[in-house]
Amino acid sequence: MMLQGGLAPMRFGMPWPGREVAHEAEEAGAGAFCAGEFVDHDAYLTLAEIVANSERALAGPAIAYAFARTPYAHATALRQLHAQAPGRLFLGLGSAAFRINRDWLDVPADRPVARIAETVGAVRAWLHAENGEKVHYSGEFHSIDADVRAPVLGRLDIPVLLAAFNTRMAATAGRVADGVIGHGLFTASWWNDVVRPSVERGTVAAGRTEAPLEHGWVITAVDDTAPERAVADARRMIAFYLTVKTYDPFVAHHGWEGPVAQLRKAFRAGDTDAMAAAVTDEMLAGIAVCGTTADAKEMLARRAGSLPRDVGYFAPPSFLVSRRRRAAYARASLALIGELPTP
Numbered sequence: 001m002m003l004q005g006g007l008a009p010m011r012f013g014m015p016w017p018g019r020e021v022a023h024e025a026e027e028a029g030a031g032a033f034c035a036g037e038f039v040d041h042d043a044y045l046t047l048a049e050i051v052a053n054s055e056r057a058l059a060g061p062a063i064a065y066a067f068a069r070t071p072y073a074h075a076t077a078l079r080q081l082h083a084q085a086p087g088r089l090f091l092g093l094g095s096a097a098f099r100i101n102r103d104w105l106d107v108p109a110d111r112p113v114a115r116i117a118e119t120v121g122a123v124r125a126w127l128h129a130e131n132g133e134k135v136h137y138s139g140e141f142h143s144i145d146a147d148v149r150a151p152v153l154g155r156l157d158i159p160v161l162l163a164a165f166n167t168r169m170a171a172t173a174g175r176v177a178d179g180v181i182g183h184g185l186f187t188a189s190w191w192n193d194v195v196r197p198s199v200e201r202g203t204v205a206a207g208r209t210e211a212p213l214e215h216g217w218v219i220t221a222v223d224d225t226a227p228e229r230a231v232a233d234a235r236r237m238i239a240f241y242l243t244v245k246t247y248d249p250f251v252a253h254h255g256w257e258g259p260v261a262q263l264r265k266a267f268r269a270g271d272t273d274a275m276a277a278a279v280t281d282e283m284l285a286g287i288a289v290c291g292t293t294a295d296a297k298e299m300l301a302r303r304a305g306s307l308p309r310d311v312g313y314f315a316p317p318s319f320l321v322s323r324r325r326r327a328a329y330a331r332a333s334l335a336l337i338g339e340l341p342t343p
Contacts, residue, residue: 034062063094075126094163174202179213216308
């Protein structure tokens with residue numbers, strides 16, 4: 001069964017680059033900003049900054065750690081921000097790595113696929129709640145039976161997307177969410193042969209006919225004055241991601257076991273230059289957009305099939321890259337807005 005989607009062109013987006021760069025980006029045509037999450041930045045605090053300092057662009061977490069907050073907390077943050085940015089919000093949830101859940105967040109780390117499926121349902125229970133009606137959800141992991149008498153609710157149809165890398169999570173995104181958020185490592189083959197078929201299976205199983213939304217990250221490092229450094233930063237970012245064994249199915253799918261073994265050995269030795277050097281030209285071309293503006297435009301033109309259909313976040317490398325250089329990469333990436341191919 002072929003799902004039917006819209007024909008709107010892909011939006012150029014970026015991780016929140018700060019107020020000054022974001023103003024330039026929105027004026028240049030950027031159509032979305034997203035808020036990530038890590039130990040030094042909170043997804044919803046960043047989202048509040050995005051909403052306060054943008055006018056038209058879509059805005060949302062991509063992603064917020066799903067299990068770091070209750071469904072109530074996710075939904076309440078969105079309700080408050082919706083009042084300032086009606087029609088512009090989306091929610092991207094990610095299960096996070098096993099160790100992050102267990103060791104950082106101190107939350108149960110088992111069965112992440114089943115847990116996040118219920119989390120979507122419970123968040124939606126709060127977002128869809130109408131005044132005068134109980135908020136109810138009953139599942140294995142979440143149970144809500146809230147009688148909110150204050151007239152502060154009303155249904156909000158905010159799209160919920162799941163970060164999905166491997167097949168089970170991608171199928172779950174298609175089954176329970178409004179779409180999927182792709183990782184910066186995604187290639188054309190990983191989108192087309194693994195993720196999209198899995199999302200479609202979940203969507204068809206849920207009885208839907210519309211194609212799910214697709215958002216995704218694209219590692220982007222453009223610098224006409226120092227293109228070699230931009231390429232090295234992109235290689236290093238790819239290598240850093242691939243130190244995580246979660247991505248082993250992706251590695252095996254492409255036959256990249258040898259280079260990945262080398263970069264993981266270099267990572268254990270603390271040799272970041274050797275990590276970057278282990279990323280082959282094939283890996284770089286399939287994953288990143290980098291080098292000079294001309295190089296990046298050429299790479300982008302070849303990558304129509306490896307881009308998300310709806311929103312692509314052109315993300316500067318962050319591993320061992322200063323905030324100042326990331327801002328410069330963000331500004332330089334604006335030259336790509338008019339070059340977006342149709343996925």
